[in-house]
Amino acid sequence: MTEHSVIDQAVRPGRAPGLTLPAGPVREILERAYAEDAPAGDITSQLLIPAAARATAVLNARVPGVLSGATVFRDAMQLVDPGISVELLVADGATFDAGTHLARVSGPARSVLLAERVALNLVQRMSAIATRTAEFVQLTRGTRARITDTRKTTPGLRILERFAVRCGGGANHRYSLSDAVLAKDNHLAVMTGGDPARLTELLLEARAQLGHTTHFEVEVDRMDQIEPVLAAGVDTIMLDNFSTEELAAGVALVAGRARVEASGNVNIHTVAEIAATGVDVISVGALTHTVAALDLGLDVELTVG
Template identity: 40%
Template structure:
Protein backbone atom coordinates (compact mmCIF):
# COMPACT_ATOMS: atom_id res chain seq x y z
CA UNK A 1 0.00 0.00 0.00
CA UNK A 2 1.96 2.98 -1.29
CA UNK A 3 2.52 5.55 1.42
CA UNK A 4 0.72 3.27 3.84
CA UNK A 5 1.66 1.06 6.78
CA UNK A 6 4.16 -1.80 6.50
CA UNK A 7 2.52 -4.76 4.79
CA UNK A 8 3.88 -7.36 7.22
CA UNK A 9 2.51 -5.50 10.23
CA UNK A 10 -0.90 -5.10 8.60
CA UNK A 11 -0.97 -8.76 7.57
CA UNK A 12 -0.45 -9.75 11.20
CA UNK A 13 -3.30 -7.46 12.28
CA UNK A 14 -5.51 -9.04 9.63
CA UNK A 15 -4.76 -12.51 10.99
CA UNK A 16 -5.88 -11.37 14.43
CA UNK A 17 -9.06 -9.75 13.09
CA UNK A 18 -9.89 -12.87 11.07
CA UNK A 19 -9.37 -15.03 14.15
CA UNK A 20 -11.81 -12.79 16.04
CA UNK A 21 -14.44 -13.23 13.31
CA UNK A 22 -13.92 -16.83 12.21
CA UNK A 23 -13.08 -18.50 15.51
CA UNK A 24 -13.28 -22.26 14.96
CA UNK A 25 -14.79 -21.85 11.48
CA UNK A 26 -17.43 -20.16 9.30
CA UNK A 27 -20.26 -22.54 10.22
CA UNK A 28 -22.85 -21.03 7.87
CA UNK A 29 -20.67 -21.18 4.78
CA UNK A 30 -19.36 -24.67 5.56
CA UNK A 31 -22.91 -25.97 6.05
CA UNK A 32 -24.68 -24.15 3.22
CA UNK A 33 -22.13 -24.11 0.38
CA UNK A 34 -20.68 -27.29 -1.19
CA UNK A 35 -16.95 -27.81 -0.82
CA UNK A 36 -15.09 -26.89 -3.99
CA UNK A 37 -17.76 -24.37 -5.09
CA UNK A 38 -16.24 -21.50 -7.11
CA UNK A 39 -17.52 -17.94 -7.46
CA UNK A 40 -16.69 -14.44 -8.58
CA UNK A 41 -17.35 -11.72 -6.02
CA UNK A 42 -18.11 -8.24 -7.33
CA UNK A 43 -17.13 -5.44 -4.92
CA UNK A 44 -19.02 -2.26 -5.77
CA UNK A 45 -19.98 0.97 -4.09
CA UNK A 46 -23.59 1.87 -3.37
CA UNK A 47 -22.62 5.48 -2.58
CA UNK A 48 -20.39 7.97 -4.36
CA UNK A 49 -17.19 8.85 -2.52
CA UNK A 50 -13.42 8.65 -2.21
CA UNK A 51 -12.14 5.08 -2.05
CA UNK A 52 -9.52 3.94 0.46
CA UNK A 53 -8.55 0.47 1.63
CA UNK A 54 -8.57 -1.66 -1.53
CA UNK A 55 -5.03 -2.96 -0.86
CA UNK A 56 -6.29 -3.98 2.59
CA UNK A 57 -9.20 -5.87 1.05
CA UNK A 58 -6.73 -7.65 -1.22
CA UNK A 59 -4.58 -8.57 1.81
CA UNK A 60 -7.59 -9.92 3.70
CA UNK A 61 -8.51 -12.29 0.88
CA UNK A 62 -4.88 -13.34 0.38
CA UNK A 63 -4.54 -14.21 4.07
CA UNK A 64 -7.80 -16.19 3.96
CA UNK A 65 -6.78 -18.02 0.79
CA UNK A 66 -3.65 -17.25 -1.27
CA UNK A 67 -5.34 -18.99 -4.19
CA UNK A 68 -7.96 -16.26 -4.59
CA UNK A 69 -7.54 -13.84 -7.48
CA UNK A 70 -8.15 -10.15 -6.73
CA UNK A 71 -8.44 -7.64 -9.60
CA UNK A 72 -8.77 -4.00 -8.62
CA UNK A 73 -10.21 -1.36 -10.96
CA UNK A 74 -9.98 1.75 -8.79
CA UNK A 75 -6.99 3.25 -6.97
CA UNK A 76 -7.11 4.50 -3.39
CA UNK A 77 -7.76 8.24 -3.47
CA UNK A 78 -9.98 8.02 -6.55
CA UNK A 79 -13.54 9.32 -6.55
CA UNK A 80 -16.02 6.57 -7.44
CA UNK A 81 -19.59 7.18 -8.51
CA UNK A 82 -22.40 5.10 -7.02
CA UNK A 83 -22.48 1.71 -8.73
CA UNK A 84 -18.79 1.63 -9.64
CA UNK A 85 -17.18 -1.82 -9.59
CA UNK A 86 -14.10 -1.43 -7.40
CA UNK A 87 -12.70 -4.96 -7.64
CA UNK A 88 -13.42 -8.59 -8.46
CA UNK A 89 -12.35 -11.52 -6.28
CA UNK A 90 -12.45 -15.00 -7.80
CA UNK A 91 -11.96 -18.50 -6.47
CA UNK A 92 -13.29 -20.62 -3.62
CA UNK A 93 -16.76 -19.50 -2.54
CA UNK A 94 -15.94 -20.62 1.00
CA UNK A 95 -12.91 -18.33 1.07
CA UNK A 96 -14.68 -15.35 -0.48
CA UNK A 97 -17.56 -15.50 2.00
CA UNK A 98 -15.22 -16.04 4.95
CA UNK A 99 -13.15 -12.93 4.12
CA UNK A 100 -16.05 -10.80 2.92
CA UNK A 101 -17.05 -9.04 6.13
CA UNK A 102 -13.56 -8.06 7.31
CA UNK A 103 -12.56 -6.80 3.87
CA UNK A 104 -15.75 -4.74 3.59
CA UNK A 105 -15.49 -3.42 7.15
CA UNK A 106 -12.04 -2.03 6.43
CA UNK A 107 -12.93 -0.76 2.97
CA UNK A 108 -16.15 0.93 4.12
CA UNK A 109 -14.60 2.62 7.15
CA UNK A 110 -11.47 3.88 5.43
CA UNK A 111 -13.47 5.09 2.43
CA UNK A 112 -15.79 6.92 4.82
CA UNK A 113 -12.81 8.71 6.40
CA UNK A 114 -11.31 9.53 3.01
CA UNK A 115 -14.65 10.85 1.74
CA UNK A 116 -15.22 13.08 4.76
CA UNK A 117 -11.66 14.37 4.59
CA UNK A 118 -12.09 15.20 0.93
CA UNK A 119 -15.22 17.25 1.66
CA UNK A 120 -13.26 19.32 4.18
CA UNK A 121 -10.34 19.70 1.79
CA UNK A 122 -12.72 20.79 -0.98
CA UNK A 123 -14.30 23.36 1.34
CA UNK A 124 -10.83 24.92 1.78
CA UNK A 125 -10.01 24.92 -1.95
CA UNK A 126 -8.11 28.04 -2.98
CA UNK A 127 -7.10 28.92 0.57
CA UNK A 128 -3.47 28.59 1.82
CA UNK A 129 -4.44 26.16 4.58
CA UNK A 130 -4.10 22.41 5.06
CA UNK A 131 -6.64 20.09 6.65
CA UNK A 132 -5.18 17.74 9.25
CA UNK A 133 -6.34 14.88 11.43
CA UNK A 134 -5.68 14.41 15.17
CA UNK A 135 -4.96 11.54 17.59
CA UNK A 136 -8.71 10.89 17.99
CA UNK A 137 -8.55 7.57 16.20
CA UNK A 138 -9.87 4.06 16.82
CA UNK A 139 -7.42 2.21 19.11
CA UNK A 140 -5.33 -0.16 17.02
CA UNK A 141 -6.36 1.47 13.74
CA UNK A 142 -4.48 4.78 13.89
CA UNK A 143 -2.03 4.03 11.08
CA UNK A 144 -4.82 2.85 8.78
CA UNK A 145 -7.13 5.76 9.59
CA UNK A 146 -4.37 8.32 9.08
CA UNK A 147 -3.62 6.62 5.76
CA UNK A 148 -7.27 7.15 4.80
CA UNK A 149 -7.00 10.84 5.68
CA UNK A 150 -4.09 11.14 3.24
CA UNK A 151 -6.08 9.25 0.59
CA UNK A 152 -8.77 11.90 0.99
CA UNK A 153 -6.30 14.72 0.39
CA UNK A 154 -5.70 15.64 4.03
CA UNK A 155 -2.52 15.79 6.09
CA UNK A 156 -1.45 13.96 9.23
CA UNK A 157 -0.84 15.60 12.59
CA UNK A 158 1.54 13.88 15.01
CA UNK A 159 1.16 10.09 15.09
CA UNK A 160 1.52 9.73 18.83
CA UNK A 161 2.85 11.17 22.04
CA UNK A 162 6.39 10.33 20.96
CA UNK A 163 7.00 12.32 17.77
CA UNK A 164 6.14 15.92 18.69
CA UNK A 165 5.52 18.05 21.76
CA UNK A 166 2.01 19.39 22.31
CA UNK A 167 1.57 21.38 25.50
CA UNK A 168 -2.15 21.33 26.30
CA UNK A 169 -4.26 22.84 29.08
CA UNK A 170 -3.49 20.14 31.64
CA UNK A 171 0.25 20.30 30.92
CA UNK A 172 0.09 24.07 31.41
CA UNK A 173 -1.67 23.68 34.76
CA UNK A 174 0.72 20.98 35.96
CA UNK A 175 3.86 22.85 34.85
CA UNK A 176 2.83 26.20 36.31
CA UNK A 177 2.10 28.12 33.13
CA UNK A 178 2.97 28.21 29.44
CA UNK A 179 6.41 29.81 29.81
CA UNK A 180 7.43 27.31 32.49
CA UNK A 181 6.18 24.39 30.41
CA UNK A 182 8.05 25.52 27.28
CA UNK A 183 11.26 26.10 29.26
CA UNK A 184 11.06 22.64 30.81
CA UNK A 185 10.40 20.98 27.46
CA UNK A 186 13.25 22.80 25.69
CA UNK A 187 15.69 21.60 28.32
CA UNK A 188 14.76 17.96 27.79
CA UNK A 189 13.94 17.30 24.13
CA UNK A 190 16.16 17.16 21.04
CA UNK A 191 16.63 20.50 19.29
CA UNK A 192 15.11 18.94 16.16
CA UNK A 193 11.70 18.37 17.78
CA UNK A 194 8.86 20.86 17.32
CA UNK A 195 6.96 22.37 20.24
CA UNK A 196 3.26 23.11 19.91
CA UNK A 197 1.27 25.00 22.53
CA UNK A 198 -2.51 25.10 22.87
CA UNK A 199 -3.97 28.57 23.43
CA UNK A 200 -7.57 29.18 24.44
CA UNK A 201 -7.42 32.99 24.50
CA UNK A 202 -5.34 35.97 23.36
CA UNK A 203 -3.26 36.08 26.53
CA UNK A 204 -2.19 32.47 26.12
CA UNK A 205 -1.46 32.99 22.41
CA UNK A 206 0.84 35.90 23.26
CA UNK A 207 2.57 33.99 26.04
CA UNK A 208 3.14 30.98 23.77
CA UNK A 209 4.66 33.14 21.04
CA UNK A 210 6.96 34.90 23.48
CA UNK A 211 7.99 31.61 25.08
CA UNK A 212 9.31 30.28 21.76
CA UNK A 213 6.62 27.86 20.58
CA UNK A 214 7.07 26.65 17.01
CA UNK A 215 3.33 25.99 16.54
CA UNK A 216 0.39 27.57 18.33
CA UNK A 217 -3.00 25.87 18.30
CA UNK A 218 -5.95 28.24 18.63
CA UNK A 219 -8.41 26.04 20.47
CA UNK A 220 -12.19 26.56 20.26
CA UNK A 221 -11.90 30.25 19.34
CA UNK A 222 -14.65 32.13 17.56
CA UNK A 223 -13.79 33.84 14.28
CA UNK A 224 -13.25 37.30 15.76
CA UNK A 225 -10.85 36.08 18.44
CA UNK A 226 -9.04 33.89 15.92
CA UNK A 227 -8.37 36.86 13.62
CA UNK A 228 -7.03 38.86 16.58
CA UNK A 229 -4.84 35.95 17.68
CA UNK A 230 -3.38 35.45 14.19
CA UNK A 231 -2.58 39.16 13.92
CA UNK A 232 -0.95 39.14 17.36
CA UNK A 233 1.15 36.04 16.70
CA UNK A 234 2.30 37.22 13.26
CA UNK A 235 3.41 40.52 14.79
CA UNK A 236 5.44 38.78 17.50
CA UNK A 237 6.94 35.95 15.40
CA UNK A 238 6.03 35.58 11.75
CA UNK A 239 7.62 32.12 11.46
CA UNK A 240 5.22 30.43 13.90
CA UNK A 241 2.82 27.90 12.37
CA UNK A 242 -0.75 28.67 13.47
CA UNK A 243 -3.28 25.86 13.81
CA UNK A 244 -7.03 26.12 14.42
CA UNK A 245 -8.81 23.29 16.19
CA UNK A 246 -11.84 22.45 18.30
CA UNK A 247 -15.35 21.79 17.04
CA UNK A 248 -14.47 22.46 13.40
CA UNK A 249 -17.40 21.83 11.06
CA UNK A 250 -17.36 21.57 7.29
CA UNK A 251 -19.44 24.75 7.11
CA UNK A 252 -16.79 26.76 9.00
CA UNK A 253 -13.75 25.59 7.06
CA UNK A 254 -13.64 28.45 4.53
CA UNK A 255 -14.39 31.05 7.21
CA UNK A 256 -11.57 29.76 9.40
CA UNK A 257 -9.19 29.45 6.46
CA UNK A 258 -9.68 33.13 5.68
CA UNK A 259 -8.55 34.02 9.23
CA UNK A 260 -4.94 33.39 8.19
CA UNK A 261 -4.23 30.10 9.97
CA UNK A 262 -1.87 27.57 8.36
CA UNK A 263 -3.53 24.34 9.52
CA UNK A 264 -7.05 23.32 10.50
CA UNK A 265 -7.08 20.09 12.52
CA UNK A 266 -10.31 18.12 12.70
CA UNK A 267 -10.77 15.24 15.13
CA UNK A 268 -14.08 14.38 13.48
CA UNK A 269 -12.31 13.08 10.38
CA UNK A 270 -11.54 9.89 12.28
CA UNK A 271 -13.99 9.82 15.19
CA UNK A 272 -17.27 10.97 13.63
CA UNK A 273 -17.40 9.73 10.05
CA UNK A 274 -20.01 7.69 8.19
CA UNK A 275 -18.77 4.51 6.54
CA UNK A 276 -19.24 4.41 2.77
CA UNK A 277 -21.81 1.81 1.66
CA UNK A 278 -19.86 -0.86 -0.24
CA UNK A 279 -21.06 -4.38 -1.03
CA UNK A 280 -19.82 -7.71 -2.37
CA UNK A 281 -22.19 -9.69 -4.61
CA UNK A 282 -21.52 -13.20 -5.89
CA UNK A 283 -21.80 -13.38 -9.68
CA UNK A 284 -24.31 -10.55 -9.60
CA UNK A 285 -26.53 -12.47 -7.14
CA UNK A 286 -27.06 -10.70 -3.83
CA UNK A 287 -25.25 -12.46 -1.03
CA UNK A 288 -28.49 -12.42 0.98
CA UNK A 289 -29.79 -15.14 -1.38
CA UNK A 290 -27.32 -17.54 0.22
CA UNK A 291 -28.63 -17.02 3.75
Protein backbone atom coordinates in the same frame (compact mmCIF):
# COMPACT_ATOMS: atom_id res chain seq x y z
CA MET B 1 12.61 2.25 12.22
CA THR B 2 9.29 2.63 14.00
CA GLU B 3 5.95 1.65 12.49
CA HIS B 4 4.76 5.24 12.17
CA SER B 5 7.98 6.42 10.53
CA VAL B 6 7.49 3.67 7.95
CA ILE B 7 4.03 5.06 7.27
CA ASP B 8 5.27 8.62 6.96
CA GLN B 9 7.81 7.52 4.37
CA ALA B 10 5.50 5.16 2.50
CA VAL B 11 2.40 7.33 2.29
CA ARG B 12 2.82 10.28 -0.03
CA PRO B 13 0.73 13.37 0.66
CA GLY B 14 -2.39 14.17 -1.27
CA ARG B 15 -4.48 11.99 -3.54
CA ALA B 16 -1.61 11.09 -5.85
CA PRO B 17 -1.29 7.71 -7.55
CA GLY B 18 0.86 5.15 -5.76
CA LEU B 19 -0.29 5.59 -2.14
CA THR B 20 0.98 2.56 -0.25
CA LEU B 21 0.79 0.89 3.16
CA PRO B 22 3.50 -1.31 4.71
CA ALA B 23 2.50 -4.98 4.57
CA GLY B 24 3.54 -6.05 8.08
CA PRO B 25 1.28 -3.82 10.20
CA VAL B 26 -1.66 -4.42 7.84
CA ARG B 27 -1.24 -8.17 8.14
CA GLU B 28 -1.23 -7.90 11.95
CA ILE B 29 -4.52 -5.97 11.86
CA LEU B 30 -6.08 -8.55 9.56
CA GLU B 31 -4.88 -11.49 11.66
CA ARG B 32 -6.44 -9.93 14.75
CA ALA B 33 -9.67 -9.29 12.86
CA TYR B 34 -9.99 -12.90 11.69
CA ALA B 35 -9.09 -14.23 15.13
CA GLU B 36 -12.06 -12.24 16.38
CA ASP B 37 -14.49 -12.95 13.52
CA ALA B 38 -13.74 -16.57 12.64
CA PRO B 39 -11.71 -18.14 15.47
CA ALA B 40 -12.72 -21.64 14.39
CA GLY B 41 -13.70 -20.96 10.80
CA ASP B 42 -17.04 -20.09 9.17
CA ILE B 43 -19.43 -22.83 10.25
CA THR B 44 -22.27 -21.43 8.11
CA SER B 45 -20.33 -21.72 4.86
CA GLN B 46 -18.88 -25.07 5.89
CA LEU B 47 -22.40 -26.36 6.43
CA LEU B 48 -24.12 -24.86 3.38
CA ILE B 49 -21.49 -24.40 0.67
CA PRO B 50 -19.86 -27.37 -1.14
CA ALA B 51 -16.10 -27.45 -0.67
CA ALA B 52 -15.54 -27.38 -4.44
CA ALA B 53 -17.82 -24.39 -5.09
CA ARG B 54 -16.23 -21.28 -6.58
CA ALA B 55 -17.59 -17.74 -6.57
CA THR B 56 -17.05 -14.53 -8.50
CA ALA B 57 -18.10 -11.30 -6.79
CA VAL B 58 -17.81 -7.57 -7.41
CA LEU B 59 -17.13 -4.81 -4.90
CA ASN B 60 -19.77 -2.26 -5.85
CA ALA B 61 -20.09 1.40 -4.86
CA ARG B 62 -23.66 2.18 -3.89
CA VAL B 63 -22.82 5.84 -3.28
CA PRO B 64 -20.13 8.18 -4.67
CA GLY B 65 -16.92 8.66 -2.74
CA VAL B 66 -13.14 8.50 -2.55
CA LEU B 67 -11.60 5.05 -2.32
CA SER B 68 -9.26 4.03 0.47
CA GLY B 69 -8.44 0.48 1.49
CA ALA B 70 -8.42 -1.19 -1.92
CA THR B 71 -5.17 -3.00 -1.16
CA VAL B 72 -6.38 -3.80 2.37
CA PHE B 73 -9.50 -5.37 0.83
CA ARG B 74 -7.28 -7.45 -1.46
CA ASP B 75 -4.96 -8.50 1.37
CA ALA B 76 -7.93 -9.43 3.56
CA MET B 77 -9.20 -11.77 0.88
CA GLN B 78 -5.86 -13.34 0.11
CA LEU B 79 -4.84 -13.81 3.74
CA VAL B 80 -7.81 -16.15 4.12
CA ASP B 81 -6.94 -18.02 0.94
CA PRO B 82 -4.05 -17.26 -1.46
CA GLY B 83 -6.21 -18.96 -4.10
CA ILE B 84 -8.55 -15.97 -4.16
CA SER B 85 -7.89 -13.69 -7.11
CA VAL B 86 -8.56 -9.96 -6.60
CA GLU B 87 -8.54 -7.49 -9.47
CA LEU B 88 -8.46 -3.89 -8.24
CA LEU B 89 -10.40 -1.75 -10.71
CA VAL B 90 -10.03 1.61 -8.90
CA ALA B 91 -6.92 2.84 -7.07
CA ASP B 92 -6.69 4.19 -3.54
CA GLY B 93 -7.21 7.95 -3.59
CA ALA B 94 -9.42 7.93 -6.69
CA THR B 95 -12.95 9.32 -6.75
CA PHE B 96 -15.82 7.15 -7.96
CA ASP B 97 -19.52 7.41 -8.74
CA ALA B 98 -22.38 5.32 -7.42
CA GLY B 99 -22.54 2.08 -9.39
CA THR B 100 -18.79 1.89 -10.00
CA HIS B 101 -17.19 -1.56 -9.82
CA LEU B 102 -14.21 -1.11 -7.50
CA ALA B 103 -12.78 -4.65 -7.47
CA ARG B 104 -13.55 -8.13 -8.75
CA VAL B 105 -12.98 -11.23 -6.62
CA SER B 106 -12.94 -14.88 -7.67
CA GLY B 107 -11.96 -18.04 -5.86
CA PRO B 108 -13.21 -20.76 -3.52
CA ALA B 109 -16.69 -19.70 -2.40
CA ARG B 110 -16.18 -20.67 1.23
CA SER B 111 -13.07 -18.52 1.44
CA VAL B 112 -14.68 -15.51 -0.24
CA LEU B 113 -17.63 -15.67 2.14
CA LEU B 114 -15.40 -16.02 5.20
CA ALA B 115 -13.35 -12.97 4.20
CA GLU B 116 -16.28 -10.82 3.09
CA ARG B 117 -17.16 -9.06 6.35
CA VAL B 118 -13.65 -8.19 7.52
CA ALA B 119 -12.66 -6.98 4.06
CA LEU B 120 -15.81 -4.89 3.68
CA ASN B 121 -15.67 -3.41 7.19
CA LEU B 122 -12.20 -2.03 6.60
CA VAL B 123 -12.65 -0.69 3.06
CA GLN B 124 -16.00 0.88 4.02
CA ARG B 125 -14.53 2.70 7.02
CA MET B 126 -11.38 3.78 5.24
CA SER B 127 -13.33 5.06 2.22
CA ALA B 128 -15.70 6.96 4.50
CA ILE B 129 -12.73 8.74 6.09
CA ALA B 130 -11.16 9.51 2.70
CA THR B 131 -14.47 10.83 1.39
CA ARG B 132 -15.07 13.03 4.44
CA THR B 133 -11.50 14.35 4.28
CA ALA B 134 -11.89 15.24 0.60
CA GLU B 135 -14.97 17.28 1.45
CA PHE B 136 -13.05 19.30 4.05
CA VAL B 137 -10.09 19.77 1.70
CA GLN B 138 -12.35 20.99 -1.10
CA LEU B 139 -13.96 23.56 1.19
CA THR B 140 -10.56 25.05 2.07
CA ARG B 141 -9.11 25.28 -1.44
CA GLY B 142 -7.55 28.66 -2.16
CA THR B 143 -6.44 29.15 1.45
CA ARG B 144 -3.16 28.26 3.14
CA ALA B 145 -4.86 25.90 5.58
CA ARG B 146 -3.90 22.24 5.67
CA ILE B 147 -6.53 19.77 6.88
CA THR B 148 -5.12 17.23 9.35
CA ASP B 149 -6.38 14.36 11.43
CA THR B 150 -5.96 13.95 15.21
CA ARG B 151 -5.31 11.07 17.60
CA LYS B 152 -9.09 10.48 17.83
CA THR B 153 -8.74 7.23 15.90
CA THR B 154 -10.07 3.73 16.46
CA PRO B 155 -7.64 1.88 18.76
CA GLY B 156 -5.64 -0.58 16.68
CA LEU B 157 -6.64 0.99 13.35
CA ARG B 158 -4.72 4.27 13.42
CA ILE B 159 -2.34 3.19 10.67
CA LEU B 160 -5.29 2.56 8.31
CA GLU B 161 -7.27 5.63 9.30
CA ARG B 162 -4.29 7.95 8.87
CA PHE B 163 -3.69 6.43 5.45
CA ALA B 164 -7.33 7.09 4.56
CA VAL B 165 -6.93 10.76 5.49
CA ARG B 166 -4.02 10.98 3.04
CA CYS B 167 -6.11 9.29 0.35
CA GLY B 168 -8.65 12.07 0.80
CA GLY B 169 -6.05 14.79 0.30
CA GLY B 170 -5.49 15.59 3.97
CA ALA B 171 -2.33 15.48 6.06
CA ASN B 172 -1.40 13.70 9.27
CA HIS B 173 -0.79 15.24 12.69
CA ARG B 174 1.65 13.56 15.08
CA TYR B 175 1.21 9.80 14.96
CA SER B 176 1.47 9.19 18.71
CA LEU B 177 2.40 10.73 22.03
CA SER B 178 6.00 9.71 21.35
CA ASP B 179 6.42 11.84 18.22
CA ALA B 180 6.17 15.48 19.27
CA VAL B 181 5.52 17.68 22.28
CA LEU B 182 1.96 19.02 22.38
CA ALA B 183 1.28 20.80 25.67
CA LYS B 184 -2.48 21.10 26.14
CA ASP B 185 -4.56 22.90 28.75
CA ASN B 186 -4.26 20.16 31.36
CA HIS B 187 -0.49 19.99 30.93
CA LEU B 188 -0.23 23.75 31.40
CA ALA B 189 -2.50 23.73 34.45
CA VAL B 190 -0.38 21.10 36.20
CA MET B 191 2.92 22.59 35.05
CA THR B 192 2.22 26.15 36.21
CA GLY B 193 0.48 25.12 39.41
CA GLY B 194 -2.04 27.89 38.91
CA ASP B 195 0.61 30.58 38.38
CA PRO B 196 0.27 31.65 34.70
CA ALA B 197 2.99 34.27 35.18
CA ARG B 198 5.56 31.45 35.07
CA LEU B 199 4.32 30.02 31.75
CA THR B 200 7.08 31.44 29.53
CA GLU B 201 9.83 30.51 32.00
CA LEU B 202 8.59 26.94 32.37
CA LEU B 203 8.15 26.43 28.63
CA LEU B 204 11.69 27.72 28.01
CA GLU B 205 13.03 25.28 30.59
CA ALA B 206 11.13 22.44 28.93
CA ARG B 207 12.30 23.40 25.45
CA ALA B 208 15.92 23.43 26.61
CA GLN B 209 15.60 19.70 27.36
CA LEU B 210 14.43 18.81 23.86
CA GLY B 211 16.52 17.68 20.95
CA HIS B 212 16.72 20.21 18.14
CA THR B 213 14.56 18.07 15.81
CA THR B 214 11.62 17.62 18.20
CA HIS B 215 8.58 19.69 17.32
CA PHE B 216 7.16 21.76 20.19
CA GLU B 217 3.49 22.79 20.08
CA VAL B 218 1.43 24.49 22.77
CA GLU B 219 -2.35 24.83 22.97
CA VAL B 220 -3.94 28.05 24.21
CA ASP B 221 -7.59 28.81 24.84
CA ARG B 222 -7.34 32.55 25.53
CA MET B 223 -5.85 35.46 23.62
CA ASP B 224 -3.76 36.57 26.60
CA GLN B 225 -1.84 33.28 26.52
CA ILE B 226 -0.50 33.80 23.01
CA GLU B 227 2.35 36.21 23.76
CA PRO B 228 3.72 34.25 26.76
CA VAL B 229 3.74 31.08 24.65
CA LEU B 230 5.36 32.77 21.66
CA ALA B 231 8.05 34.15 23.97
CA ALA B 232 9.12 30.56 24.62
CA GLY B 233 9.92 30.07 20.93
CA VAL B 234 7.43 27.29 20.22
CA ASP B 235 7.11 25.86 16.73
CA THR B 236 3.31 25.75 16.59
CA ILE B 237 0.62 27.43 18.63
CA MET B 238 -2.81 25.81 18.71
CA LEU B 239 -5.76 28.13 19.10
CA ASP B 240 -8.40 25.95 20.69
CA ASN B 241 -12.11 26.73 20.43
CA PHE B 242 -11.49 30.30 19.27
CA SER B 243 -14.20 32.12 17.36
CA THR B 244 -13.36 33.02 13.77
CA GLU B 245 -12.88 36.63 14.81
CA GLU B 246 -10.46 35.53 17.55
CA LEU B 247 -8.65 33.23 15.11
CA ALA B 248 -8.07 36.10 12.69
CA ALA B 249 -6.81 38.26 15.56
CA GLY B 250 -4.60 35.44 16.77
CA VAL B 251 -3.07 34.95 13.33
CA ALA B 252 -2.31 38.68 13.18
CA LEU B 253 -0.77 38.59 16.65
CA VAL B 254 1.45 35.59 15.87
CA ALA B 255 2.53 37.33 12.65
CA GLY B 256 4.58 34.44 11.30
CA ARG B 257 6.54 33.80 14.51
CA ALA B 258 5.08 30.29 14.73
CA ARG B 259 2.78 28.03 12.78
CA VAL B 260 -0.88 28.54 13.77
CA GLU B 261 -3.24 25.62 14.18
CA ALA B 262 -6.99 25.91 14.67
CA SER B 263 -8.76 23.21 16.63
CA GLY B 264 -12.22 22.75 18.10
CA ASN B 265 -15.66 23.52 16.68
CA VAL B 266 -14.50 22.42 13.23
CA ASN B 267 -17.15 20.88 11.03
CA ILE B 268 -18.27 20.87 7.42
CA HIS B 269 -20.22 24.10 7.99
CA THR B 270 -17.47 26.07 9.74
CA VAL B 271 -14.24 24.91 8.10
CA ALA B 272 -14.25 27.35 5.17
CA GLU B 273 -14.66 30.35 7.47
CA ILE B 274 -11.94 29.02 9.76
CA ALA B 275 -9.56 28.54 6.82
CA ALA B 276 -10.23 32.10 5.65
CA THR B 277 -8.73 33.47 8.90
CA GLY B 278 -5.25 32.60 7.64
CA VAL B 279 -4.41 29.67 9.96
CA ASP B 280 -1.81 27.19 8.70
CA VAL B 281 -3.37 23.98 10.01
CA ILE B 282 -6.91 22.90 10.85
CA SER B 283 -7.08 19.69 12.89
CA VAL B 284 -10.36 17.83 12.59
CA GLY B 285 -11.17 14.95 14.95
CA ALA B 286 -14.38 14.30 13.03
CA LEU B 287 -12.38 12.93 10.09
CA THR B 288 -11.95 9.70 12.00
CA HIS B 289 -14.10 9.55 15.11
CA THR B 290 -17.59 10.24 13.79
CA VAL B 291 -17.68 8.87 10.24
CA ALA B 292 -20.27 6.31 9.17
CA ALA B 293 -19.20 3.44 6.94
CA LEU B 294 -19.46 4.23 3.23
CA ASP B 295 -22.06 2.08 1.48
CA LEU B 296 -20.03 -0.46 -0.49
CA GLY B 297 -21.21 -4.00 -1.14
CA LEU B 298 -19.76 -7.30 -2.28
CA ASP B 299 -22.25 -8.80 -4.73
CA VAL B 300 -21.82 -12.40 -5.92
CA GLU B 301 -22.19 -12.61 -9.69
CA LEU B 302 -21.55 -16.29 -10.25
CA THR B 303 -21.16 -19.45 -8.18
CA VAL B 304 -19.92 -22.67 -9.80
CA GLY B 305 -19.61 -26.13 -8.31
